Amino acid sequence: MSALYIHIPYCKQRCIYCDFYSNATRESKKEYLQCLIEEWEQRKYELNQPFQTIYIGGGTPSTLNEEELEFLFKNILKDKDLFTGNIEEIEITFEANPENLNRDYLKFLKDNTPINRLSIGIQSFDEDDLKLIGRRHSGKDAVKSVNLAQEIGFDNISIDLMFGLPNMTESSWQKNLYQAIMLNVQHISAYQLSVEDKTMLSTLLNKGKLSLPNEEQQIKQFKETINVLTENHFEHYEISNYALIELNSTNKTSESNKKSYRSKHNSSYWQNVPYLGIGASSHSYCITERRWNISDIKQYVHKIKTNQPYWEKETLSEKEHYNEYILVGVRTKEGFDLDYMQKTFSEPYIKHFLSKIDELQSEGLIEKQASTNNYALTLNGLFLSNQIALILIY
Numbered sequence: 095m096s097a098l099y100i101h102i103p104y105c106k107q108r109c110i111y112c113d114f115y116s117n118a119t120r121e122s123k124k125e126y127l128q129c130l131i132e133e134w135e136q137r138k139y140e141l142n143q144p145f146q147t148i149y150i151g152g153g154t155p156s157t158l159n160e161e162e163l164e165f166l167f168k169n170i171l172k173d174k175d176l177f178t179g180n181i182e183e184i185e186i187t188f189e190a191n192p193e194n195l196n197r198d199y200l201k202f203l204k205d206n207t208p209i210n211r212l213s214i215g216i217q218s219f220d221e222d223d224l225k226l227i228g229r230r231h232s233g234k235d236a237v238k239s240v241n242l243a244q245e246i247g248f249d250n251i252s253i254d255l256m257f258g259l260p261n262m263t264e265s266s267w268q269k270n271l272y273q274a275i276m277l278n279v280q281h282i283s284a285y286q287l288s289v290e291d292k293t294m295l296s297t298l299l300n301k302g303k304l305s306l307p308n309e310e311q312q313i314k315q316f317k318e319t320i321n322v323l324t325e326n327h328f329e330h331y332e333i334s335n336y337a338l339i340e341l342n343s344t345n346k347t348s349e350s351n352k353k354s355y356r357s358k359h360n361s362s363y364w365q366n367v368p369y370l371g372i373g374a375s376s377h378s379y380c381i382t383e384r385r386w387n388i389s390d391i392k393q394y395v396h397k398i399k400t401n402q403p404y405w406e407k408e409t410l411s412e413k414e415h416y417n418e419y420i421l422v423g424v425r426t427k428e429g430f431d432l433d434y435m436q437k438t439f440s441e442p443y444i445k446h447f448l449s450k451i452d453e454l455q456s457e458g459l460i461e462k463q464a465s466t467n468n469y470a471l472t473l474n475g476l477f478l479s480n481q482i483a484l485i486l487i488y
C-alpha cells in the first residue's frame with residue numbers, strides 16, 4: 095500500500111504565519127499542471143505498490159477551476175490498476191478554503207470528481223483572528239462553506255483550526271471549539287501556531303507589533319482542546335488530530351460497532367507507509383530513501399520541460415530511520431511498537447530506546463499500552479513531546 099500527494103502551490107494571498115511553498119500569481123498554472131502530469135507519468139510505478147489514498151494539498155487546491163480539476167483527475171486516474179480496489183473506495187481528500195466553496199463549485203466537486211473527503215482551512219471563526227492572520231474568509235463564510243458542503247452530500251469533512259494565535263484567550267479558543275462541534279464535522283485538526291523564520295508573523299513578533307499567548311496559556315488552550323473534543327466523541331489519535339467516533343445505534347458498547355474518521359492519508363505518514371509526492375516542493379518517501387522536488391514553480395516547469403533533474407534525494411541511514419520513527423511516535427496515539435522496532439532496528443538502538451523508556455515511564459510521561467507491545471506518551475508526556483523526542487533520538 096502507498097499514498098499519493100499532489101501539490102497545488104497557488105494561494106490568492108499569503109497568510110502571515112505560512113511558510114508552505116505557494117505562489118500568489120497564477121499565470122503559469124496551465125503549464126504547471128501539464129508538468130505535474132508529466133511527473134506523474136514518469137513516476138507512477140516508482141513505489142510499485144498500489145495507492146490507497148490521494149491527497150490534494152497546497153497552497154490552495156480550491157483555486158483550481160472546473161476545467162483544471164477535470165484535467166487533473168482524467169490523467170491521474172487513467173490507470174485504474176495503480177490504485178487499490180475501486181476508485182470510489184479509496185480516500186481522496188481535497189484541501190479547500192471557505193471563500194472558494196460556493197454552491198456551484200461544491201456541486202461540481204461532488205458530481206464531477208471522485209473527491210470524497212474535504213479538508214477545509216478555517217483556522218478560526220473569530221473575525222479579528224482571521225483579519226490578523228491574513229485569511230480571506232470570514233467566520234460566517236467558514237460556517238456557510240461547511241453547511242453547504244453537507245447539504246450537497248459531503249459526509250467526510252475535516253476542518254483546520256489554530257490555537258496560540260496572537261491575542262487569543264482561553265475563552266475565545268473555547269468558543270472556536272464549540273463552534274466547530276456544532277458543525278457536526280467528522281474530523282478536526284487543531285494545530286498550535288508555530289512561528290517559522292522569514293514569515294510576516296516572525297517579523298511582526300520581532301518588531302514587538304504582535305505578541306503570542308505565553309507558554310502556560312498555550313498549554314491551557316491545548317488541554318482545553320483535548321478535553322472539549324474528547325468529551326464530544328472525538329478520538330485524539332495524533333497530537334494535532336481528532337477523529338469523530340460514530341457508534342452504531344444497535345450496539346453502542348462493542349468496538350466493532352465503532353466507525354472512525356481518522357485521516358487514512360495522514361495516518362500513512364505516521365505508519366511509515368511509502369508515499370509519492372508530485373508537484374513543486376512535494377516530498378516522497380520509500381523507507382530507505384527520501385526525495386524532494388525543487389520548490390520554485392518556474393524552475394520546476396523549466397526542468398521538467400528540458401528533461402533535467404527537478405529533485406534532490408538522500409538515502410536514509412538506520413540512525414535517520416530510527417530518529418524519524420521517534421519523531422512520529424511521540425505524536426501518535428499508538429506511539430512506539432516495540433515488536434516492529436525489534437524487527438527493524440539493530441541492538442544499539444533498541445538498548446538506547448529501552449533505557450530511556452524506563453526513566454520516562456517512572457516519571458509518568460510514557461506508558462505501555464494494554465494488550466500490545468506499544469509505548470505511547472501519556473497526557474502529561476504530550477505536553478512535553480519535543481523534549482521527550484530529544485531524549486529518545488539516537
Ligand code: SF4
Binds near residue numbers: 109116
Ligand atoms: S492558504 Fe494555506 S498555504 Fe496558502 S498562504 Fe495561507 S496557510 Fe499558506
